[in-house]
Amino acid sequence: MKTDVENIACPYCAHIESSHWATENGWSVVKCRKCGFLYCNSRPSQTLREQSTQLGIHAAGANLDIVERRVPGKVEIYRRVLGGMFIDVWERDQPISWIDVGAGYGEIIEAVQKLAPKGSTVLGLEPMQPKLNAARANGLEIIEGYIDESTPVCQYASVINIFSHIYDFDAFLQQIRTILVDSGELFIETGDMSDVHVRGQLPGELGLPDHVAFASERHLEGFLKRNGFIVVTMERVRTDTFLFAIKTFVKRMIGRDVKVRLPYTSPYRSIRVRAKKAVSEFGSDGRFSTPSLQCGSLCE
Numbered sequence: 001m002k003t004d005v006e007n008i009a010c011p012y013c014a015h016i017e018s019s020h021w022a023t024e025n026g027w028s029v030v031k032c033r034k035c036g037f038l039y040c041n042s043r044p045s046q047t048l049r050e051q052s053t054q055l056g057i058h059a060a061g062a063n064l065d066i067v068e069r070r071v072p073g074k075v076e077i078y079r080r081v082l083g084g085m086f087i088d089v090w091e092r093d094q095p096i097s098w099i100d101v102g103a104g105y106g107e108i109i110e111a112v113q114k115l116a117p118k119g120s121t122v123l124g125l126e127p128m129q130p131k132l133n134a135a136r137a138n139g140l141e142i143i144e145g146y147i148d149e150s151t152p153v154c155q156y157a158s159v160i161n162i163f164s165h166i167y168d169f170d171a172f173l174q175q176i177r178t179i180l181v182d183s184g185e186l187f188i189e190t191g192d193m194s195d196v197h198v199r200g201q202l203p204g205e206l207g208l209p210d211h212v213a214f215a216s217e218r219h220l221e222g223f224l225k226r227n228g229f230i231v232v233t234m235e236r237v238r239t240d241t242f243l244f245a246i247k248t249f250v251k252r253m254i255g256r257d258v259k260v261r262l263p264y265t266s267p268y269r270s271i272r273v274r275a276k277k278a279v280s281e282f283g284s285d286g287r288f289s290t291p292s293l294q295c296g297s298l299c300e
């Protein structure tokens with residue numbers, strides 16, 4: 001039985017009406033009738049969620065383990081991805097400060113350490129104890145918990161595959177602003193549902209209810225703009241590779257609720273964004289606001 005759940009309006013535009021889109025593990029994804037945003041509703045309450053995150057167990061109480069494990073191949077992947085997207089930063093050859101939010105096992109920290117000029121500070125923030133301990137054992141500098149006033153202010157922040165976990169992405173981006181210097185930069189990567197119209201087009205699991213929101217390019221861009229970020233670079237990449245198909249097949253063999261699809265057939269993408277913190281036009285509440293962007297580009 002589901003206990004401790006909450007019903008919500010669209011996290012992007014606050015519209016109430018939605019239509020059912022998919023079901024997984026007894027939880028549902030709905031699509032906002034106004035802006036098309038896909039989100040889990042009902043979802044686990046915030047209290048239940050925070051307890052689960054700290055312990056590294058699934059919010060649904062199902063025996064799914066959300067801890068996963070370190071993936072050494074990720075270091076090389078992100079060394080290439082960030083190496084290309086931030087090439088001007090590395091070529092400048094000046095020490096930088098970089099914080100990876102939701103650092104997990106620290107693969108991104110390792111990747112940035114390989115790229116960053118001598119004298120740079122590269123650290124991570126991670127709330128989940130088992131991951132945190134593993135990363136520290138690997139010699140990485142990781143701070144426990146979430147963003148707060150004690151979090152170091154850096155020139156660069158990365159937020160990789162975190163979007164789906166965030167309950168209030170506006171509030172999250174406002175927090176990111178507080179840990180970035182003026183004109184500091186943010187790297188975000190998340191799934192892109194722009195061209196996914198029905199559940200069957202999506203490779204792999206939705207990951208409910210650990211995942212509660214599903215981005216598309218226009219929603220992500222809207223979130224960034226209305227929270228005071230200027231998009232510098234945006235690229236979309238395919239995720240349904242041959243290797244992904246094999247991994248999905250293995251998950252199905254061990255009884256997970258996944259659909260195996262032919263590689264290179266899904267319209268699902270990953271989106272990678274480099275964005276800069278804008279430094280003007282604050283409202284009296286300290287939040288970044290411009291009238292034309294208050295509701296994002298989708299609500300006009």
Ligand SMILES: [Zn+2]
Nearest residue numbers: 010013032035
């Ligand atoms: Zn909406």
